[in-house]
Amino acid sequence: MERNVSSLAIVVHSQRYGQLHRKLKLLTVDFGLIDVVSYGARKSVKAVKAEVFLDGQFFLYFNPVKKSYTLSDVQVVATHDEIRSDLGSTYAALFFCEMILNTNGGDSPEQYALLSKALDMLVSHRELANRILIQFIWKLIAICGLQSNLERCPICDRIYDKDEILSFNSQLSAPCCSGCATLDSGMELPPGARRYLLLTSSLDFILAVFIELSETATQRIKNYLLRYASIVSGKALKTLAGGLLQSQL
Template sequence: MADQIKVMGMVISSAPIGEHDKRIVLLTKEKGKISAFARGARRPGNHLMAASESFAFGSFYLIYGRDSYTLVNAEISNYFRELAGDITMTYTACYFLELAGYYAVENQNGAEMLNLIYAAFKALLNPSLDNRLVRYVYELKMLVINGEYPDFFVCRVCGAKDNAAGFSISHNGIVCDGCIRNIADAITLCGGTVYTLQYIVYSEIGRLFTFRVSDEVLEELRMVMARCMNTYVDRRMNSLEILDALI
């Protein structure tokens, strides 16, 4: 009999297979993104039914067969069922998982990405935080984790470290007040937005969802992240189509 392994992770997608089974995709701390079959998980009362739903977070026990994993048991510490209480929150969370699935790879440590998802889900449930801000923070930190993101610290034209005045996606970052007038696609940013972008880049995940911003900064973050995601992510997320229609 194949050896059983234990991984910590979250179900990032779940789909029916046949009459009684499910195929799930897990983002795990130890092995990155892995797929597994949950036999009988669609049968009423099956012990894997709830554990094989998207958003379930905890420990998963797997065995590896000839060419795939099979889920045999799970200890779920958080189902995040509260996310289903609001349709916008639900699709924001689905978008977070879809974006994680886009970036995650097999057999690569997934701890940082998993921590980001968990923290973002907790932030979505915090009534004092605007879910749009949670989304923009999550998007930028996901880009940072995967090593491809704009430079928000020095002017991409002259190298100046002060007087940041705007953002240009064609120049892949910040531009100063002396260079912005010559850049056609530049958008003007206030100092609070520049600081917020820098803070997201260098902060640990545990400190990301601890602040609020003005309406002006929130709108500028929206414009910056829309340009970033269109540039760095080459696939339109299905959940994002629905989410944008709801907002």
């Protein structure tokens, strides 16, 4: 592998590394999720700065012996700094990053494209934050290969009735008919919400966000998918602990 490499990437996590440096977690198009050290980032004004949510072309030095990356430079595509001016948008963006980390980058080019669009939309269409959140989860579940087609039960293969309320199977991590549901799930998907998710499953992320939804339906679908996201992650999500994302953004 070349020692000097580059890739489009987004910073999804940042932490202190020693007294002067920062360790970044990047979702890259070419290398998946990787750790990158940014030397002097905490003190030196000349050091390359890369905050969480920054999207850009990252230039890295790869040490083949230590199998580690060092940040050399970054050509910024978007800082997404505007997100930090609003608490709801900030939590939504941090949730996006946490989900990327929990799914280990998955198909990294697709996850990068999804995260980049979601962050851009939080900047340009803050008023659609709830729908952006809904579609990020729904599209990410699809990228991870966990999205049900919502037309027939994945367990018994029965085609759903038009106005059937779907239940959930926790072992399969998927919606199902009531007869195949696990008793501990407590997840129900109404027919209107199912039709919306079916409609938007084949649409591009941005087009899907612009599909109209009532405030009540938006809130119901969002909270359903937030619970779905926790199940897919297999652990409690820090960004959901305070309940802010579950409220109206």
